Amino acid sequence: MNDWRMGMQIVFLRFLAGLTLLLMVGTSAFAQTAANKSEHLLGPGDVIRITVYQNPDLTSEARLSENGSITFPLLGSIELNGLGLNAAEQKIGRLLREGKFVIKPQVAVQLLEIRSAQISIIGQVGKPGRYPIDTTNSKVSEMIASAGGIAATGDDVVTLVGTRSGKPVKIDIDLPAIYEAGDSQLDVRVANGDIIYVHKAPNFYIYGEVQRPGVYQLERGTTLLKALAQSGGVTPRGTERGMKLHRRDETGAVTVIEPKMNDVLEAEDIIYIRESLF
Incomplete structure (x- = not known):
């Protein structure tokens, strides 16, 4: 009986270990995918700083040329167009290692200016x-x-x-x-x-018997009452009764309406204040 219990415990522990490993791999893959989606890809005009650990003479700053390449000490021209920073580090490190300039290069690439986008x-x-x-x-x-x-x-x-x-x-x-x-x-x-x-910015127009007839910039939520205030109000000869508002719809047709003071104006509205008859 004890052997059976011990065997079941071993199976359960192995299951947990496998599940943990699966979760770790999945999380790592997800994080890598998200990083790849958001990573900036180098292009012409970008400026980078390259540092090689324990090799200060190789530290340099470079701007990617029109064809996406840089000139680097010992290596000459290196094309980095379309590479992320990690890929650029790996490429430079590989070239230093293959050229036997640095045995175990540790390369860091820092993005200083983005000009390609x-x-x-x-x-x-x-x-x-x-x-x-x-x-x-x-x-x-x-x-x-x-x-x-x-x-x-x-x-x-x-x-x-x-x-x-x-x-x-x-x-x-x-x-x-x-x-x-x-x-x-x-x-x-x-x-x-x-x-x-x-x-x-859109405008509205007000003319007729107002103190300052003309064109005004239409602010969000401007009512007829506010428009009258902006134009200085109705003249002694004018009247607020029977005001006319000319409004053009999407087809270009003009509709004439008698607005209320709290009505909100629309772009290109034309307000006419008529003269009082009495």
Whole structure:
């Protein structure tokens, strides 16, 4: 009986050991896969620092050329285009070992500047142009800040155009909603080749019997009452009764409505304040 119990314990322990090993292998594979997905791949323009343990003369900084290669002491030209940092370390170490320059090289490659991955930011921003990105971390709001922020004439809903999984995408990003919700998931990650376009802020028009008729920038949630306040209010000759609002729909057709003071305006609305008859 004791022998049977001992045998069952041994089987159970072996089962636990096998299960533990399986979990460790699976976890390791998952972690490696996640790391590979997020790892930056070196490309033209990237700047790296290469350190070889106990060989300070081999420490150097290099910028990848147009064809993705660098010049390294003793080895000459080495192509690193498309390699992650770990793969670059292994390649340099292998070449040093095969050339019998270092017996057991321990190579470390550090990414100093990312220049191979860039996006374009155009439209109503402080400094339109091309900007380098960190392909694993850069988000739309951060890149807008890098471009000097949205100009006073810009809209706070920006458009991203790019490619994801080989398919073209167009995404509208509501920047105020990101900050108000405090949800970073709403902030889209950028990818190499993306274009961020900041539209000109929408306007509304008010004319007729108001103190300052003209064109005004439409802020989010602007009501008719606020629009009247912005234009200085109705003149002594005007009246709030019988106001007309001209609104164009998606087809281009214009609808004339009599708005209420709490109605929220839309882009390109035209408000007319008529003269009082009495």
